[in-house]
Amino acid sequence: GQNIDQPTEMTATEGAIVQINCTYQTSGFNGLFWYQQHAGEAPTFLSYNVLDGLEEKGRFSSFLSRSKGYSYLLLKELQMKDSASYLCAVRDSNYQLIWGAGTKLIIKP
Amino acid sequence: IAGITQAPTSQILAAGRRMTLRCTQDMRHNAMYWYRQDLGLGLRLIHYSNTAGTTGKGEVPDGYSVSRANTDDFPLTLASAVPSQTSVYFCASSERDNTEAFFGQGTRLTVV
Numbered sequence: 621g622q623n624i625d626q627p628t629e630m631t632a633t634e635g636a637i638v639q640i641n642c643t644y645q646t647s648g649f650n651g652l653f654w655y656q657q658h659a660g661e662a663p664t665f666l667s668y669n670v671l672d673g674l675e676e677k678g679r680f681s682s683f684l685s686r687s688k689g690y691s692y693l694l695l696k697e698l699q700m701k702d703s704a705s706y707l708c709a710v711r712d713s714n715y716q717l718i719w720g721a722g723t724k725l726i727i728k729p
Numbered sequence: 730i731a732g733i734t735q736a737p738t739s740q741i742l743a744a745g746r747r748m749t750l751r752c753t754q755d756m757r758h759n760a761m762y763w764y765r766q767d768l769g770l771g772l773r774l775i776h777y778s779n780t781a782g783t784t785g786k787g788e789v790p791d792g793y794s795v796s797r798a799n800t801d802d803f804p805l806t807l808a809s810a811v812p813s814q815t816s817v818y819f820c821a822s823s824e825r826d827n828t829e830a831f832f833g834q835g836t837r838l839t840v841v
Contacts, residue, residue, distance in 0.1 A: 683739050717774070719773070721770055722771065
């Protein structure tokens with residue numbers, strides 16, 4: 621079957637750096653997405669990776685290794701507003717999105 | 730309207746009742762989706778539409794139906810609600826099938 625694994629919860633300190641990992645096993649691969657979801661709100665798009673390597677966008681970066689079925693989201697200079705859930709999703713060979721359960725990130729002062 | 734709008738934002742529904750969740754987008758996106766989100770589980774696709782006039786079943790379609798009469802609207806109908814359909818429902822759209830998706834604000838549905 622198809623599977624996306626992410627840690628359930630992580631805690632980090634304001635101003636620090638945190639890495640949220642995502643491993644996947646899917647039938648085919650046509651890209652990986654990261655979304656941010658604040659409590660009680662809708663998911664919003666953060667990043668998209670289809671080739672191996674690092675994509676940087678301000679304080680957020682996303683890395684992909686297709687051979688390892690692995691991605692991570694790196695958040696730098698953490699702010700309290702970064703407290704949210706981070707969802708990893710993979711687009712499979714049929715262009716269907718498979719979603720992870722999300723990682724709840726708690727930022728402490 | 731700016732983006733994608735869902736209605737209602739929340740609803741308490743008696744089991745056995747019929748309910749339609751509305752979704753409208755003004756971005757002229759071809760693809761639209763309905764997801765449900767339950768605690769501890771990822772977003773699960775209920776139904777999708779890659780273009781007006783076509784629909785498809787997702788991972789958890791039973792008990793739900795959709796229609797796509799035009800580009801903008803994608804209503805989700807629960808024919809006879811059951812308590813297991815208590816969830817938060819998100820409508821989303823994207824330019825093509827599963828490119829960057831834009832989500833509505835969600836509908837919190839409680840079936841009692």
